[in-house]
Amino acid sequence: MQNVFILALSLMLAACAAPTRTDKDEFFVVSSGNVPIEKVPHFVDCLTDGFNRAHSGLTNFEVRQSLRATGYRVETYTGSFNYLLMSADIFNDGNVVLNESSAAALINTNGEKDAFVGCLAEFKVNV
Incomplete structure (x- = not known):
């Protein structure tokens, strides 16, 4: 019983250490771009849907x-330990930035990266 308590306490303390x-030193820019200002809400919806599809229903x-x-x-957060893995900022001026957390080192975040690139391709500013 004592071992279970120690394990549970260790996991709780480890969760507190998540960035x-x-x-700011725990995140790095993976991708960035620009979308038309009038498309910002649509980009947000696209990204939210893409992040939701990024992981199977078993995780x-x-x-x-x-x-x-x-x-x-x-x-995107891990549900178990509530670690922040991926974070995208979509600014009102159309700038968009995807950041990855150091906590995502051992977790496959390709789904989020693909979603960001796909949404950016769909809504990007045509120069």
Whole structure:
């Protein structure tokens, strides 16, 4: 019983160590681009849907979308330990940035990266 308690306590403490977006050194830019300002809400929807499809139904991941002062943020968290893995900022001016967390080192985030690239291709600014 003591071993179970120690294991549970260790897991809880490890979860507290997960980086957040305020830990700027723990995130790096994977991709970025621009979308037309009028397409920003559509890009957010596309990205949210893509992040939701990024992992099979057998895994425990959660996608969160939040409204920010400068636009939107779409993020993928592990459901079990609540680690932030991928975070996309979609700014009201049309700039979009995909960041990956250091906590995602051993987790396949190709689905989120593919979703970002696909949505960017669909809604990008034509120059």
